[in-house]
Amino acid sequence: MKKIIIGDHIVKSFGEGDEQRNVLDGVSAYISEGEFVAVMGPSGSGKSTLMFALSGTDDVNDGKVVFDNRDLSAASENELSDIRRTQMGFVFQQPTMLKNLNILDNIILPSMRNNRKNVVKITEKARVLMKRVGITELEKRDITQVSGGQLQRAGICRALMNSPKIIFGDEPTGALNSKSAQEIMDIFSEINAEGTAIMLVTHDAKVAARTERIMFIRDGTIVSELKLPKFAGTNIDGRVKEVTEKMREIGI
Numbered sequence: 001m002k003k004i005i006i007g008d009h010i011v012k013s014f015g016e017g018d019e020q021r022n023v024l025d026g027v028s029a030y031i032s033e034g035e036f037v038a039v040m041g042p043s044g045s046g047k048s049t050l051m052f053a054l055s056g057t058d059d060v061n062d063g064k065v066v067f068d069n070r071d072l073s074a075a076s077e078n079e080l081s082d083i084r085r086t087q088m089g090f091v092f093q094q095p096t097m098l099k100n101l102n103i104l105d106n107i108i109l110p111s112m113r114n115n116r117k118n119v120v121k122i123t124e125k126a127r128v129l130m131k132r133v134g135i136t137e138l139e140k141r142d143i144t145q146v147s148g149g150q151l152q153r154a155g156i157c158r159a160l161m162n163s164p165k166i167i168f169g170d171e172p173t174g175a176l177n178s179k180s181a182q183e184i185m186d187i188f189s190e191i192n193a194e195g196t197a198i199m200l201v202t203h204d205a206k207v208a209a210r211t212e213r214i215m216f217i218r219d220g221t222i223v224s225e226l227k228l229p230k231f232a233g234t235n236i237d238g239r240v241k242e243v244t245e246k247m248r249e250i251g252i
């Protein structure tokens with residue numbers, strides 16, 4: 001399978017002079033087209049930093065990142081923001097939404113920025129996505145009038161508006177109760193089954209067990225990897241056990 005993202009010996013450091021420290025210490029990682037991967041590791045190990053490096057959100061100090069045959073390390077700020085906006089989707093633990101806009105307007109806002117003329121089409125697409133994730137009736141609600149799980153569904157709709165090639169999720173279920181988390185993971189599984197690659201940063205073995213490859217990171221280095229068959233809705237307990245055993249084995 002073709003690789004959609006290749007990170008080659010990425011070094012990312014923070015701090016200056018004596019205080020400088022490599023948070024990513026020559027990490028090589030890839031994501032294939034349509035693949036569902038997770039990144040796990042202790043707090044502070046560099047998971048989010050890796051996600052921001054692979055998505056071109058943050059520049060790297062050394063090494064390179066190639067997305068869909070384009071060297072992101074050589075792209076301009078404008079090119080990068082264009083690639084992120086049109087080909088990548090982002091879902092965070094707390095969706096950042098504007099308080100003065102309703103749910104529908106929050107979902108369509110990023111797509112409207114460069115495409116004001118197509119408001120009818122954009123709104124139609126948003127409604128299709130909202131129906132799909134079960135929040136149709138919430139479109140006029142204020143963002144403070146919905147549950148955390150509903151808000152996250154809206155965040156997923158927003159991330160899917162431009163039909164991205166990959167979705168990056170940083171602890172997307174971290175703020176949800178276990179039932180909502182499971183429902184959000186069902187949505188991610190469906191999106192992935194339709195061909196969108198997904199990379200999730202997570203602490204949760206139940207979340208990672210839904211994916212097909214887990215990269216384990218410690219102190220800025222990928223120390224191990226676990227491959228699982230594509231999740232087909234069965235044997236989740238067995239998969240979680242496999243993930244937790246691997247975590248124990250490598251001391252994470």
Ligand SMILES: Nc1ncnc2c1ncn2[C@@H]1O[C@H](COP(=O)(O)OP(=O)(O)OP(=O)(O)O)[C@@H](O)[C@H]1O
Nearest residue numbers: 014015023041042043044045046047048049050201
């Ligand atoms: N902008 C920054 N400036 C300075 N240090 C940073 C910055 N961003 C991250 N770090 C440091 O880099 C290290 C890795 O951070 P990162 O957020 O990637 O870890 P993580 O594995 O995602 O952690 P967590 O699970 O707690 O979210 C941490 O020690 C963090 O303090």
